[in-house]
Amino acid sequence: MESVYIHIPFCKHICSYCDFPKVLHIDSFVDDYLESLQKEIEENYEGERIKTIYIGGGSPSCMTKKERIKLFRILAIFNRAPDCECTFEINPKDIDEELLDNIVTGGVNRISIGIESFDPANLKILDREADFDDVAKKLELVRRRGIENINLDLMYAIPNEKLSVLKTDIKKLLKLNPTHISTYSLILEDHTKLKNEKVEYISEDLDSKMYETIVAKLKKAGYSHYEVSNFAKDGYESKHNLNYWNNGEYYGFGLGASGYKDAFRYTNTRNIHEYIAGNYKQESILMSYKDQMDNELMLGLRKMKGINLDDFFEKYNENIQNVYPIKELLATKELIYKDGYLFVNPSKIYVMNEILVKLI
Numbered sequence: 001m002e003s004v005y006i007h008i009p010f011c012k013h014i015c016s017y018c019d020f021p022k023v024l025h026i027d028s029f030v031d032d033y034l035e036s037l038q039k040e041i042e043e044n045y046e047g048e049r050i051k052t053i054y055i056g057g058g059s060p061s062c063m064t065k066k067e068r069i070k071l072f073r074i075l076a077i078f079n080r081a082p083d084c085e086c087t088f089e090i091n092p093k094d095i096d097e098e099l100l101d102n103i104v105t106g107g108v109n110r111i112s113i114g115i116e117s118f119d120p121a122n123l124k125i126l127d128r129e130a131d132f133d134d135v136a137k138k139l140e141l142v143r144r145r146g147i148e149n150i151n152l153d154l155m156y157a158i159p160n161e162k163l164s165v166l167k168t169d170i171k172k173l174l175k176l177n178p179t180h181i182s183t184y185s186l187i188l189e190d191h192t193k194l195k196n197e198k199v200e201y202i203s204e205d206l207d208s209k210m211y212e213t214i215v216a217k218l219k220k221a222g223y224s225h226y227e228v229s230n231f232a233k234d235g236y237e238s239k240h241n242l243n244y245w246n247n248g249e250y251y252g253f254g255l256g257a258s259g260y261k262d263a264f265r266y267t268n269t270r271n272i273h274e275y276i277a278g279n280y281k282q283e284s285i286l287m288s289y290k291d292q293m294d295n296e297l298m299l300g301l302r303k304m305k306g307i308n309l310d311d312f313f314e315k316y317n318e319n320i321q322n323v324y325p326i327k328e329l330l331a332t333k334e335l336i337y338k339d340g341y342l343f344v345n346p347s348k349i350y351v352m353n354e355i356l357v358k359l360i
């Protein structure tokens with residue numbers, strides 16, 4: 001157990017596609033929420049050395065100074081490793097010297113910004129704002145305050161989006177010179193404003209061209225494609241997310257958060273009233289030995305490097321090919337085995353889900 005996810009569900013505005021557990025920021029709610037969060041942590045945290053903390057949301061940066069200070073006081077309970085990676089999700093609009101002071105004092109050394117797109121038509125559909133010049137200025141402040149490790153999120157496959165629009169977004173994102181880029185193909189989730197508006201997905205063909213374009217352009221710009229949708233400069237891979245893909249255990253605290261501990265995968269309630277009342281858990285499922293192996297495979301193959309087969313044997317006392325139809329997929333070149341690692345053929349990564357279905 002070395003990772004902790006903290007969910008701060010408050011937002012000042014609700015985006016049209018958003019399916020995350022979130023509520024509008026209301027001062028009186030925040031205090032109650034933080035108290036409940038503190039109790040949940042105190043009741044469950046067992047004092048382990050923590051190597052990564054990820055404070056996500058919601059928009060954690062929309063909290064007031066007082067609320068942020070309270071949050072970081074709560075998080076001081078964690079026994080952090082000296083090189084603990086601590087990420088804070090931030091809205092560029094909220095960035096000022098005071099916020100940077102708060103988060104740096106709280107131990108934050110990595111920020112993540114959901115840019116998604118700079119294109120006015122895309123932003124209108126997503127119900128978001130992003131201004132390139134403003135983001136560039138704010139990132140200067142962040143770097144001056146000593147935070148070099150910066151992730152920017154890029155969304156693509158937005159209804160009506162053209163390939164040329166995505167190319168312009170990529171160009172602008174690269175100009176901002178982040179150390180890490182996470183990409184997402186838009187999913188129209190149930191019960192979102194966008195889904196209710198009955199907008200159409202772009203064609204699958206264009207979606208796959210967009211993915212290929214992202215991979216080609218980011219690799220050309222010096223980013224390593226280390227996970228299906230994630231790209232990093234050397235040494236800036238997300239340690240927190242690598243723990244997920246390595247099927248490692250982690251705590252999840254807060255509204256709608258999920259965690260994995262002592263072979264149980266659990267999800268917290270998405271109902272803020274229940275959460276504040278202290279009824280945290282919604283579901284807790286014991287992973288059988290086979291479930292654990294399935295997850296190891298499904299998550300591990302998301303990494304371009306794949307799964308180390310010696311590690312798999314050591315962990316499960318099983319040869320992977322005795323449990324899964326690996327040989328067939330090696331024969332069709334959907335999977336590749338090299339230097340002790342099993343991985344999805346990079347040319348077939350776009351159809352990875354189909355490969356996983358054949359495997360499991």
Ligand code: SF4
Pocket residue numbers: 010011013014015018019020022057058059114
């Ligand atoms: S996408 Fe992020 S900022 Fe927008 S409503 Fe959802 S959680 Fe809030």
